[in-house]
Amino acid sequence: MRTARTLTRLDEVGTGDHVCQLLGPADDVMDRSRAFVADGALFGDKVVIVGPAAETAASEFAPMVLDPARLGGSLLAAVRREAASAGREGFRSLRVLHHVTPDGSATRPEELLRSELDLEEFAADSGALVVCAYSSGDWGASTLEKVRCVHPHHLGSRPASPAFQVYRTGKDGWTVNGVIDAEGAPAFAAILRTLLARSRTVRLCCEALDFFDAAGMSALADAAGHLPDRKVVLEGTNETVRLAWELSGFATPVVPVVMTP
Incomplete structure (x- = not known):
């Protein structure tokens, strides 16, 4: 069963993990991600780096490099192909380091959110290890807050886990945990709209949902009615949430x- 957790080091990443690694403006992504890439050889994983080719091709570990701007298709399709080939080639799993930059294939916030939800589903369903590295100097605070909410795993005590998270559990559902209030309501609405665009029914396990205020409920109602013939099912809600x-x-x-x- 996947659970949300905070990591202190990248060598703690396990199969099926989808990690948000937030870097400072001066941090080098390859230097900070060295342990994750190097552990591919230790555990028998196929390593793929997704990011600008000029920056990543010189990696001393010589993994496969995918340039998002030159994929000719979706990132999800590309990593699925690599996961399939990893299995045929005898690797334990696929290990993906995704250096997310504003000039990549997902440039708009809604595209970025959709891409991260795709990767979250892919990691959970395939057992791949996925680390998404974001530089705080490249992205606005609002965008970073949204993408952090759809990563069940975070690196280090800074930043702290977001107020709530939505992540994949099982083949047909998602878990939502934490607190959804006025501050997090816009992000929650954006996540729900993205999920509803992919499926007519979205199931959310809410056993770990601690608090849901009026702004969060309004965001839920608006998102559910955003597209025709869609439905959101919240399972495991407590009596307080249902009464409110x-x-x-x-x-x-x-x-x-x-x-x-």
């Missing part, structure tokens, strides 16, 4: 949201 949903006036047939204990 009803008292807020959202528990109507017009709002395509179902909450269950």
